[in-house]
Amino acid sequence: xxxxxxxxxxxxxxxTPARAIPLPKPxxxxxxxxxxxxxxxxxxxxxxxxxxAVAELDAILGELPxxxxxxxxxxxxxxxxxRIDKPAQASEAVLESVRLLPGYSAPLLLASQIFMYQDQSxxxxxxxxxxxxxxxxxxxxxxxxxxxxxxxxxxxxNDKRRLALVxxxxxxxxxxxxxSGTISRMAMAVIEERLSKGDVKGASALVPRIVSPASxxxxxxxxxxxxxxxxxxxxxGQRLEKQWPIYLEQTRAEWExxxxxEAALAYVRALQAAGHDRTMVAAFLPIFDQPIDPDTKDADxxxxxxxPLADALARLxxxxxxxxxxxKASAIWPAxxxxxxxxxxxxxxxxxxxxxxxxxxxxxxxxxxxxxxxxGGQVNQGASATLHLYRACAFEQLGRATEGASSAAIVISRxxxxxxxxxxxxxxxxxxxxxxxxxxxxxxxxxxxSEVVNWLQPVDGRTFDxxxxxxxHDRASRLRNDPALLGEARKYxxxxxxxxxxxxxxxxxxxx
Numbered sequence: 001x002x003x004x005x006x007x008x009x010x011x012x013x014x015x016t017p018a019r020a021i022p023l024p025k026p027x028x029x030x031x032x033x034x035x036x037x038x039x040x041x042x043x044x045x046x047x048x049x050x051x052x053a054v055a056e057l058d059a060i061l062g063e064l065p066x067x068x069x070x071x072x073x074x075x076x077x078x079x080x081x082x083r084i085d086k087p088a089q090a091s092e093a094v095l096e097s098v099r100l101l102p103g104y105s106a107p108l109l110l111a112s113q114i115f116m117y118q119d120q121s122x123x124x125x126x127x128x129x130x131x132x133x134x135x136x137x138x139x140x141x142x143x144x145x146x147x148x149x150x151x152x153x154x155x156x157x158n159d160k161r162r163l164a165l166v167x168x169x170x171x172x173x174x175x176x177x178x179x180s181g182t183i184s185r186m187a188m189a190v191i192e193e194r195l196s197k198g199d200v201k202g203a204s205a206l207v208p209r210i211v212s213p214a215s216x217x218x219x220x221x222x223x224x225x226x227x228x229x230x231x232x233x234x235x236x237g238q239r240l241e242k243q244w245p246i247y248l249e250q251t252r253a254e255w256e257x258x259x260x261x262e263a264a265l266a267y268v269r270a271l272q273a274a275g276h277d278r279t280m281v282a283a284f285l286p287i288f289d290q291p292i293d294p295d296t297k298d299a300d301x302x303x304x305x306x307x308p309l310a311d312a313l314a315r316l317x318x319x320x321x322x323x324x325x326x327x328k329a330s331a332i333w334p335a336x337x338x339x340x341x342x343x344x345x346x347x348x349x350x351x352x353x354x355x356x357x358x359x360x361x362x363x364x365x366x367x368x369x370x371x372x373x374x375x376g377g378q379v380n381q382g383a384s385a386t387l388h389l390y391r392a393c394a395f396e397q398l399g400r401a402t403e404g405a406s407s408a409a410i411v412i413s414r415x416x417x418x419x420x421x422x423x424x425x426x427x428x429x430x431x432x433x434x435x436x437x438x439x440x441x442x443x444x445x446x447x448x449x450s451e452v453v454n455w456l457q458p459v460d461g462r463t464f465d466x467x468x469x470x471x472x473h474d475r476a477s478r479l480r481n482d483p484a485l486l487g488e489a490r491k492y493x494x495x496x497x498x499x500x501x502x503x504x505x506x507x508x509x510x511x512x
Contacts, residue, residue, distance in 0.1 A: 022106035029069035072100025119377035121153035164193035184212035241503035261301035317465035
């Protein structure tokens with residue numbers, strides 16, 4: 001998350017003549033009686049940390065009792081300083097800033113970030129849209145992580161309307177900071193919305209914006225995309241054989257050009273999808289042998305590489321290296337230090353389950369859930385629910401299901417919005433009938449149907465190198481061949497006889 005000083009940079013943008021002004025210059029909106037407060041307000045910008053600024057901003061605010069634009073500026077900077085440690089106060093401050101600074105985009109953009117990390121994705125999306133209407137170019141202050149996070153949170157609540165609105169707006173305004181996966185998700189959301197309105201031409205125009213093979217498989221398979229299937233097939237190939245080299249080469253080139261952690265994550269995801277575990281490990285495991293400063297922007301993104309890298313090692317059976325990776329990552333990003341540290345502690349606990357270390361998994365998951373509760377809305381609902389899924393599964397395997405009943409209840413209660421997670425919980429319990437029913441119910445629901453179709457598509461044979469992981473993989477494979485499920489799914493989609501990475505280049509065939 002951006003620091004107080006980072007957000008102060010918005011003021012410098014105000015001097016750029018070629019674009020709308022995101023914030024007014026303080027001296028231009030200060031009334032004569034507010035001159036003493038203006039001088040103190042400007043002096044606050046020397047603060048290096050939010051805590052150094054809050055007390056002085058509070059004092060200045062107390063001396064500005066009228067609804068003036070200078071008060072709106074003070075509230076803007078208070079909101080920025082408060083948003084991590086005191087999100088409720090930050091919300092109040094930014095809403096007042098929005099009211100007192102109408103026509104300026106920066107308060108709206110800050111409001112979108114604050115509300116997203118309070119898990120209010122609808123409000124966050126609305127503020128992004130409002131900001132972009134005032135100043136389309138301001139969306140380029142949003143990086144891929146922030147927009148991917150917003151898309152994920154909107155998806156978790158099945159808010160397809162806002163997904164399409166945000167996607168369309170950023171695509172048409174020329175958002176420059178999106179990576180392949182996020183751009184593909186946005187394009188897919190807009191395509192789906194346009195087809196629902198009969199706009200085949202508009203939907204077709206967005207096919208070239210898609211890079212992700214997973215998105216193309218949806219276009220080839222789901223009947224709701226039938227009007228543009230041939231266009232997608234011509235672009236990506238019948239088995240995605242045209243798209244795989246494009247996807248891998250683009251993400252590799254972006255990584256080699258910038259060597260940024262954000263580009264690294266995009267390339268890691270491409271290698272993971274292609275099944276190129278050895279390439280991923282060779283390219284990215286050595287990064288964790290070097291000193292990493294957790295206070296840098298690169299480190300903010302690098303944390304997301306830990307889980308896919310650990311998964312690749314686990315599939316290769318290199319469990320000792322999994323342990324060492326998590327030990328190093330835990331030292332860089334200690335549990336409880338900030339919300340995203342859960343990407344280390346939570347995934348470490350998850351892999352304990354696949355190794356069959358259920359007692360240790362429960363211990364680590366309890367700690368991770370305490371950590372998630374501490375951060376509130378900064379941790380999205382889906383992430384917390386996933387921790388509960390694994391906790392309930394671990395207790396099932398220990399024969400102590402009653403101790404995990406509260407977690408199981410959360411997974412079951414979310415079955416209507418996340419049927420795949422509920423099916424996975426039933427598979428952990430070896431309740432094939434329960435898993436089948438969860439997926440059948442998901443197919444009946446237009447909001448979750450695509451997720452279930454994706455679950456039912458064939459996967460490659462890779463899984464973690466452990467007995468319990470292979471057992472779960474076998475249970476899921478049998479369910480993917482269930483005649484009742486396949487019959488229902490084929491009403492809505494083609495279930496292919498090949499996994500998504502079937503036509504991906506053989507590992508080592510491309511200059512990775």
